Amino acid sequence: MTRLLVTGGAGFIGGEIVAAALDAGWDVRVLDSFRADVHGPDASGDASGTGTPIDPRVEVVTGSVTDPADVARALAGVDVVSHQAAKVGLGVDFSDAPDYVTSNVTGSAVLLAGMADVGIRALVLASSMVVYGEGAYLGRHGLTRPPARARDDLDAGRFDPLDPETGLPLEPTLIDEAAPLDPRNVYATTKLAQEHLASSWARSVGGSAIALRYHNVYGPGMPQNTPYAGVASLFRSAIERGEAPRVFEDGAQRRDFVHVRDVARANLAALDAVQTGSDAFRAYNVGSGHVHTVGEVASALSAAAGGQEPVVTGEYRLGDVRHITASSRRMADDLGWRATESFDDGMREFASAPLRAAVVSR
Amino acid sequence: MTRLLVTGGAGFIGGEIVAAALDAGWDVRVLDSFRADVHGPDASGDASGTGTPIDPRVEVVTGSVTDPADVARALAGVDVVSHQAAKVGLGVDFSDAPDYVTSNVTGSAVLLAGMADVGIRALVLASSMVVYGEGAYLGRHGLTRPPARARDDLDAGRFDPLDPETGLPLEPTLIDEAAPLDPRNVYATTKLAQEHLASSWARSVGGSAIALRYHNVYGPGMPQNTPYAGVASLFRSAIERGEAPRVFEDGAQRRDFVHVRDVARANLAALDAVQTGSDAFRAYNVGSGHVHTVGEVASALSAAAGGQEPVVTGEYRLGDVRHITASSRRMADDLGWRATESFDDGMREFASAPLRAAVVSR
Numbered sequence: 111m112t113r114l115l116v117t118g119g120a121g122f123i124g125g126e127i128v129a130a131a132l133d134a135g136w137d138v139r140v141l142d143s144f145r146a147d148v149h150g151p152d153a154s155g156d157a158s159g160t161g162t163p164i165d166p167r168v169e170v171v172t173g174s175v176t177d178p179a180d181v182a183r184a185l186a187g188v189d190v191v192s193h194q195a196a197k198v199g200l201g202v203d204f205s206d207a208p209d210y211v212t213s214n215v216t217g218s219a220v221l222l223a224g225m226a227d228v229g230i231r232a233l234v235l236a237s238s239m240v241v242y243g244e245g246a247y248l249g250r251h252g253l254t255r256p257p258a259r260a261r262d263d264l265d266a267g268r269f270d271p272l273d274p275e276t277g278l279p280l281e282p283t284l285i286d287e288a289a290p291l292d293p294r295n296v297y298a299t300t301k302l303a304q305e306h307l308a309s310s311w312a313r314s315v316g317g318s319a320i321a322l323r324y325h326n327v328y329g330p331g332m333p334q335n336t337p338y339a340g341v342a343s344l345f346r347s348a349i350e351r352g353e354a355p356r357v358f359e360d361g362a363q364r365r366d367f368v369h370v371r372d373v374a375r376a377n378l379a380a381l382d383a384v385q386t387g388s389d390a391f392r393a394y395n396v397g398s399g400h401v402h403t404v405g406e407v408a409s410a411l412s413a414a415a416g417g418q419e420p421v422v423t424g425e426y427r428l429g430d431v432r433h434i435t436a437s438s439r440r441m442a443d444d445l446g447w448r449a450t451e452s453f454d455d456g457m458r459e460f461a462s463a464p465l466r467a468a469v470v471s472r
Numbered sequence: 473m474t475r476l477l478v479t480g481g482a483g484f485i486g487g488e489i490v491a492a493a494l495d496a497g498w499d500v501r502v503l504d505s506f507r508a509d510v511h512g513p514d515a516s517g518d519a520s521g522t523g524t525p526i527d528p529r530v531e532v533v534t535g536s537v538t539d540p541a542d543v544a545r546a547l548a549g550v551d552v553v554s555h556q557a558a559k560v561g562l563g564v565d566f567s568d569a570p571d572y573v574t575s576n577v578t579g580s581a582v583l584l585a586g587m588a589d590v591g592i593r594a595l596v597l598a599s600s601m602v603v604y605g606e607g608a609y610l611g612r613h614g615l616t617r618p619p620a621r622a623r624d625d626l627d628a629g630r631f632d633p634l635d636p637e638t639g640l641p642l643e644p645t646l647i648d649e650a651a652p653l654d655p656r657n658v659y660a661t662t663k664l665a666q667e668h669l670a671s672s673w674a675r676s677v678g679g680s681a682i683a684l685r686y687h688n689v690y691g692p693g694m695p696q697n698t699p700y701a702g703v704a705s706l707f708r709s710a711i712e713r714g715e716a717p718r719v720f721e722d723g724a725q726r727r728d729f730v731h732v733r734d735v736a737r738a739n740l741a742a743l744d745a746v747q748t749g750s751d752a753f754r755a756y757n758v759g760s761g762h763v764h765t766v767g768e769v770a771s772a773l774s775a776a777a778g779g780q781e782p783v784v785t786g787e788y789r790l791g792d793v794r795h796i797t798a799s800s801r802r803m804a805d806d807l808g809w810r811a812t813e814s815f816d817d818g819m820r821e822f823a824s825a826p827l828r829a830a831v832v833s834r
Contacts, residue, residue: 178570203588203676204672204673204677205585205589207581207584207672207673208581208585210581211573211577211578211581211665211669212574212578215573215577215578215665216570216574216577216578219569219570219572219573219658220570222569223566223567223569223570226566226567258675261678293672294671294672294675295672296581296669299669299672302664302665302668303573303577303662303664303665303668306655306665307569310569310657310791313656313791314565314566314790314791315566316623428675429672429675429676
């Protein structure tokens, strides 16, 4: 029987991986900090942030991936590790940076060093599409990668990257795993550093690691309205408060919204692969395969919940990318995984599903 | 008068930057941990690891870049920061990873958050050629980047990356700053994460940052024989012990050895530029512009010191790159800096120059 450790297993995505692994008959342990600023005030060693009790078949270790002693306790007797614990989102401002780095990069280093110590050789890592920076675009001379958008352009409402040659907006296209990596905010920096650490670890110890670059994950149990929540959750929370969802930029930002149950299944496929795989390190995009705009998500959620129509505000967050949509074909070809949840059904479900309690404000 | 903070200013490169800045008439403060495992047992708030007293014109703050209070003390009243503090080298094994991450990545995040707090907008960061991974090569179809070398190939003495198409060794060429980044060990991962943090910081606060990607820096005051020392220092230490310098692989690894005084001058040019510059983030290669092999360095040092002939051992370190030589042309074009010290003179001087005391073993 596979003995799996899920770090961050009380979280939004981690919790869904735990459920899927239990369904598969695996023996599951969770290492989770139950930090109030991540999980909300109701989280404890017994319950996730949604208030749902943790399945009694799961062994819970309360502790931090940044603490070598906690990590050693959590790793004892484990075959394979799913590393989901992370501080997510774009943060408030640059003063968040040290906490992002400690939680995500130091946490991964301590975990991987602990795995090296006890000879665990199989890892699946939660990564993100943000490692690409701006998505891929077709310009006059084929594939092109525009630089980060300037504050002046954003202030003037010029949201779409322009072709430096023609001055016309570039046409967004799907990005694949061979694309150059260009993290443009602190969170993205920490996710890429996690991948690089996993790659060094795999080469150093002869291990096998897969990084899953999640697209925009949504679904029941997603964290509520916080600076760290995803855009779908922010819309959902606004509708619930009786407010119109506020859509940044012009709402035409292209994304791929992938359901958390599909993401959990992708993780199980990857966990199988790293236990038998010989490749040191691989990265896979994990998306639904369907492109939607941020504005479409706001409209779908408002419609499903009978809420107010979305308002397009023109606001922006520096470091956000304009369009980022991935090809998940490599994951299908190599591991046989494909997303199966539909956008319409998923958004309808999400419009009224229980969310994770709001986190403690700082 | 420019008020400069040099983190790691008691170290090998930091100390030379301090000396150059004092010569330029700047007001200099140093933040240094004086960690025994970095600076050796003789380091203290009064003396660098070489035992040389710190210039009395320098204000010394003993503390860590990972400590927000130490950083705040060190930043008070400063115009521009030279961030040299780092744990360097390839390390012993993966158990070193958490300390590398904390020292280098968390340290940079805390420093940059502190700078954001007090409105300091100008930064020069010590980076490294290791962010490129393997250097650039010319294959059958032009510029190519081979994957990391496999343990099997290295064990069999196949050190040169092969053209996947022809099976013939690839021809190494100069790498420039536009090349893709591919850090292949923990140290390289932390250096690239520092660059990405500096870039995010600059965009977030409207600051100006330059990362200097040092080639193999050598010169008086270099740390002695440790797992963290550079290859020139290891050779020098072996010769001093009356042993033959042990050259790894076949000795034909191509590098660019740049003198620490040239590196200090490059830093001053960059420190000038970030105080007036508008570009958010730039990276420059810092090399001598002359390619040498590791074997040539061993021979030059042995000859200069009258030591034993080098021995080529065929040993290797996983994660080392085979050839990495950079073009420093962008730095010359943009900032007018060029290396001026000659290889022959520099190696002769280095063969008998005082080194930094051996670090405390772990």
